[in-house]
Amino acid sequence: MDAMSGELYSRPLSDEARSKLVDFMEAYLSTLWAERADDAATIAKARAIETLHTDIDILVFANTISIIHTPAVTTLLTRVRKARTPLRELAAILVDISEKAHQADKRTRMADRQ
Numbered sequence: 001m002d003a004m005s006g007e008l009y010s011r012p013l014s015d016e017a018r019s020k021l022v023d024f025m026e027a028y029l030s031t032l033w034a035e036r037a038d039d040a041a042t043i044a045k046a047r048a049i050e051t052l053h054t055d056i057d058i059l060v061f062a063n064t065i066s067i068i069h070t071p072a073v074t075t076l077l078t079r080v081r082k083a084r085t086p087l088r089e090l091a092a093i094l095v096d097i098s099e100k101a102h103q104a105d106k107r108t109r110m111a112d113r114q
Helices: 015-033 037-052 058-067 071-082 087-113
Strands: none
Touching (some): 015 071, 071 087
16 A cells, blocks of 8 residues: 555656646656657656656656657657647647556556456
């Protein structure tokens, strides 16, 4: 059980954690297309630290980053870049995808415990 919330496995994102995670993802995505990644990476790192200072569950944080590097999301990223989708909008979509995947994983794990 999670000591903070009493929930098994992990807790859902709080509003603050979700907002900071979207901020981080937006900054992280910008590093993928930056000609000079140094400045963008510094901003992304700062946003990651801000996110980790919230009540975010570390599994949600790690899983959200890892989905960017899956083949399906790589294809999605290519398409939305061509469509010039704002990075902020894309970051929010990726956080939504991550939350749904995390919820599905949680349901599976909880069902396995029974």
